[in-house]
Amino acid sequence: MTTKRLLVVAHAPSPNTLRLREAARAGADEIAGVETxxxxxxxxxxxxxxxxxxxxxxxxxxxxxxxxxxxxxxxxCYYPCLERTQGLPYVLYVRAGSDGTGARRSVESVATGLRWRKVQEPLILRGEWREDFVDACRELGMAMAAGLEAGIF
Structure with missing residues (x-):
C-alpha cells in the first residue's frame, strides 16, 4: 500500500495562527497511512x-x-502545477478578522483555475480569537487525512 501525502500550506504570521497550522498538522498526523x-x-x-x-x-x-x-x-506554483495537478483534493481554512469572504473567494478562484477539487466547504474562523479555532483546525486536518487514507478522495 502506498503512503498518501497531505500537504499543509498555511500562512502563520502570529502565535495564534501558528497554533492553527500546527493543529491542522497534528490532526492529520493522527491518521496512519498518511504522511503530512x-x-x-x-x-x-x-x-x-x-x-x-x-x-x-x-x-x-x-x-x-x-x-x-x-x-x-x-x-x-500555478503554471508548473496547472496541467499536472488537476483534480487535486483541497480544503481551506481562513482566519478572518471580519467575514472572510474575500479571502475565501480569492483562494477558490485560483483553485478553480488549477482545476483542484474542493472536498468540503471552507472553515472560516471569524471575529475575535477563540480557543475552539484550534480544535476546528485539528478536526479539519484529521478529516482531510482520514478521507485521503480511506480513498474517498
Whole structure:
C-alpha cells in the first residue's frame, strides 16, 4: 500500500495562527497511512505540490484577500502545477478578522483555475480569537487525512 501525502500550506504570521497550522498538522498526523508535510507558503515549492495527494490550505484574511505569502505560493506554483495537478483534493481554512469572504473567494478562484477539487466547504474562523479555532483546525486536518487514507478522495 502506498503512503498518501497531505500537504499543509498555511500562512502563520502570529502565535495564534501558528497554533492553527500546527493543529491542522497534528490532526492529520493522527491518521496512519498518511504522511503530512507542513510548510509555510514562502517555503513551499511546485515539487511539494506535485508530490502531494491532497492539500490543506490556510490563510489569514488580509484586506479582504488571501495573505500575500499565500498569493506568492500560488504565483510560483500555478503554471508548473496547472496541467499536472488537476483534480487535486483541497480544503481551506481562513482566519478572518471580519467575514472572510474575500479571502475565501480569492483562494477558490485560483483553485478553480488549477482545476483542484474542493472536498468540503471552507472553515472560516471569524471575529475575535477563540480557543475552539484550534480544535476546528485539528478536526479539519484529521478529516482531510482520514478521507485521503480511506480513498474517498
Amino acid at each position: 508535510l507542513c510548510l509555510a507558503p514562502l517555503a513551499t515549492t511546485p515539487d511539494d505540490v506535485l508530490g502531494a495527494h491532497a492539500i490543506l490550505i490556510g490563510t489569514t484574511e488580509n484586506l479582504g484577500y488571501m495573505s500575500g505569502a499565500l498569493k506568492d505560493f500560488f504565483d510560483r
